Amino acid sequence: MRARPFLAAAALAPALLLLAGCGGDAGTSGASAATCPGGRIRFGVEPYEDPAKLKPAYETLAAALQRKLDCPVELKIVDDYSAEVLAMRNGQLELAEFGPLGYVFASRLAGAQAVASFADAKGALTSYTAGIWVPTGSPITSVKDLAGRSLALSSAGSASGDALPRYALKTQGVAESSVKIDYAGGHPEALLALVNGKVDAAEINSQQLATARAAGTFDPAKYRQIWKSEPVPNDPITVSGRLDPAFREAVAKALVELEPADVAKVGAFLDVDPPGPLVRVTEQTYKPLFDLATTLGLTEKDV
Structure with missing residues (x-):
């Protein structure tokens, strides 16, 4: 937990x-x-x-x-x-x-x-937005599909890297206990967990997305966003x-x-x-x- x-x-x-x-x-x-x-x-x-x-x-x-x-x-x-x-x-x-x-x-x-x-x-x-991303070939197409899957979050206490993704689970009727939540230790680490194939999905907020794209460490064409928050x-x-x-x-x-x-x-x-x-x-x-x-x-x- x-x-x-x-x-x-x-x-x-x-x-x-x-x-x-x-x-x-x-x-x-x-x-x-x-x-x-x-x-x-x-x-x-x-x-x-x-x-x-x-x-x-x-x-x-x-x-x-x-x-x-x-x-x-x-x-x-x-x-x-x-x-x-x-x-x-x-x-x-x-x-x-x-x-x-x-x-x-x-x-x-x-x-x-x-x-x-x-x-x-x-x-x-x-402002910025929270997001949940999966590989393009993943069968996960919505937040509801995260049940039984692993999800990398950044760290406890983060708005976009913790509370908002968990709020998405709550509003979509997905029990947190049904999702294997992995606190990666930060936004860059959550993104890398997805890139390295260690999890099925990961939170990537719009700020981290821009930084990673600029650094060449994330290719959005290889991934798909299945959820996006309201602006924060x-x-x-x-x-x-x-x-x-x-x-x-x-x-x-x-x-x-x-x-x-x-x-x-x-x-x-x-x-x-x-x-x-x-x-x-x-x-x-x-x-x-x-x-x-x-x-x-x-x-x-x-x-």
Whole structure:
């Protein structure tokens, strides 16, 4: 079955990068300003793609934010959704980008407040879709045919890689117990499980599909999509609710004032092409994900 234990805060991976220089040291006036609580800003990102690939993309975004706020930004690539939520709850992160479903629980458990997300060149908030794919020659033609078959999902707590495919099973009357669900460990791993013939079907969201096609690791002509979700708003960047509202507003303002080039590398992983600036979002933007969690009866133990 699916639920993995809710991880301890110690599961946080070590910081991969410390961006220093623009904000000065902790003894400067910037360190005591509303834009630099404690002399640094710790920014968490869950590794929805290979961390080695994510690091330079988020380095660019974090460096730009550092310049805007005149405060060192410490980038932390965490182990998974659970570790990220707990890190913010335990005061170890000031900022964090969550997947949409991870944000639902981060808001409940850690007071995470969504402030910005990714827009297209016209300034419209972008979205993505979850999908279930099979080989072209597979006898599986619908979600109902997954009974008795194996299905690779990315990881517990992912909206497109866990909750939405499971919601598809529920709405199509397919008992989860009748499907051999394999949590592959991430979106790239779920795709590879299908490509390598280890499962009958796999979740592949539109973001991972675009990345894999660009890298030449997935040929859509050899596979067929049997299910596609409604659009999901892209990942929110959040601020810890325990911090001064003045800091939250300063971060939100700085994020939406970043140049498209500052966020383009991250946007490429989120299928934002061509990229625009970040745009403001609120909890209401992600209401469909709150509703989904309620419908499936999800708790923090499912993340």
